[in-house]
Amino acid sequence: MRKQMLEDLLMLHGTNPQNWPADMRASMKTCLKSSPRFAADYAALARLEEELKSCLRAPAVPALAARIIAATPPLQHTYLPPQELGGQERGLLAACLAGALVIGAVIGYFIGGGTVDDSLSRLATAALYGGRALI
Amino acid sequence: MSGAEDKRSDAALMAGIAAGEQSAYAALVSRHSMRFFRLAYRLTGRHEDAEDVVQDAFVQLWRAPHMWDPTHGSLFTTWFYQVISNRALSLRRQAARHPQEALGDIVDSQCGAEETLNAKHRRLWLESRIRALPERQKLALVLCFYEELSNQDAAEVMGIGIKALQSLLMRAKATLREDINSFDELKAGGQG
Numbered sequence: 001m002r003k004q005m006l007e008d009l010l011m012l013h014g015t016n017p018q019n020w021p022a023d024m025r026a027s028m029k030t031c032l033k034s035s036p037r038f039a040a041d042y043a044a045l046a047r048l049e050e051e052l053k054s055c056l057r058a059p060a061v062p063a064l065a066a067r068i069i070a071a072t073p074p075l076q077h078t079y080l081p082p083q084e085l086g087g088q089e090r091g092l093l094a095a096c097l098a099g100a101l102v103i104g105a106v107i108g109y110f111i112g113g114g115t116v117d118d119s120l121s122r123l124a125t126a127a128l129y130g131g132r133a134l135i
Numbered sequence: 136m137s138g139a140e141d142k143r144s145d146a147a148l149m150a151g152i153a154a155g156e157q158s159a160y161a162a163l164v165s166r167h168s169m170r171f172f173r174l175a176y177r178l179t180g181r182h183e184d185a186e187d188v189v190q191d192a193f194v195q196l197w198r199a200p201h202m203w204d205p206t207h208g209s210l211f212t213t214w215f216y217q218v219i220s221n222r223a224l225s226l227r228r229q230a231a232r233h234p235q236e237a238l239g240d241i242v243d244s245q246c247g248a249e250e251t252l253n254a255k256h257r258r259l260w261l262e263s264r265i266r267a268l269p270e271r272q273k274l275a276l277v278l279c280f281y282e283e284l285s286n287q288d289a290a291e292v293m294g295i296g297i298k299a300l301q302s303l304l305m306r307a308k309a310t311l312r313e314d315i316n317s318f319d320e321l322k323a324g325g326q327g
Contacts, residue, residue, distance in 0.1 A: 011309065064169060068193050068194075
């Protein structure tokens with residue numbers, strides 16, 4: 001039973017003693033010296049490992065990374081909702097909107113003959129202060 | 136894009152990619168593309184398919200970096216092994232449904248002059264036996280033996296427990312060992 005377990009461990013972890021479970025390493029080394037069957041298993045597995053190493057060797061692919069990078073499209077920058085903008089960006093956006101409103105109000109004032117509706121006046125003031133006056 | 140010398144960790148590069156930083160993406164691709172190409176090649180058996188698998192996976196990663204969630208505890212490489220394995224095996228399954236396209240690379244990956252005809256014949260035959268293993272056994276063998284992942288990591292990539300992985304690995308090795316014995320017996324019979 002124990003011998004079978006050691007054989008299973010050998011099959012599982014391979015022939016390199018460094019890969020054997022630390023608590024079983026000494027037992028496996030002893031068994032390797034004392035059991036011809038275990039030694040034969042070891043030799044067969046060592047041969048299999050050696051042959052497997054020569055198989056499935058991937059070919060070299062020069063400039064694979066460069067080709068992947070070249071094939072990657074640039075990100076499509078999409079609209080970011082206000083909550084994803086930083087404080088500085090939010091301030092800039094508010095200032096632009098306020099500026100546009102103020103310019104609109106001034107133009108409207110002159111076109112309308114110098115009379116400004118009270119609500120428009122309040123709106124322009126609100127815009128000037130980044131929307132805080134509306135709250 | 137450039138950044139092959141970037142010393143940041145994979146997780147830091149992924150954070151950069153999530154922020155749209157192209158140099159982080161370039162560094163990650165430069166660091167890992169060949170490793171994942173080797174895995175894809177061993178699973179698909181075709182050079183072009185392997186390249187496509189790796190390229191598509193990285194492009195997808197660039198578009199949707201949040202697919203990797205570091206809070207789940209797995210390393211980027213473990214997660215990406217999973218991505219590549221799934222894509223490669225899926226492609227392999229599709230190819231198997233169209234046998235005329237599933238011949239695989241017949242090209243010899245290492246036909247050096249030093250390799251004797253006998254050794255070459257034996258190697259090609261063994262490669263065919265590895266490819267003929269059941270999918271899960273082959274993946275376990277490739278991850279543990281060729282990619283040298285720990286059993287724990289390989290089990291995580293495959294989404295199975297360690298016992299199940301060990302069982303697959305042992306069955307794969309036992310099958311291949313029997314195959315080699317059969318090959319030797321046939322050869323001995325042919326010579327006798």
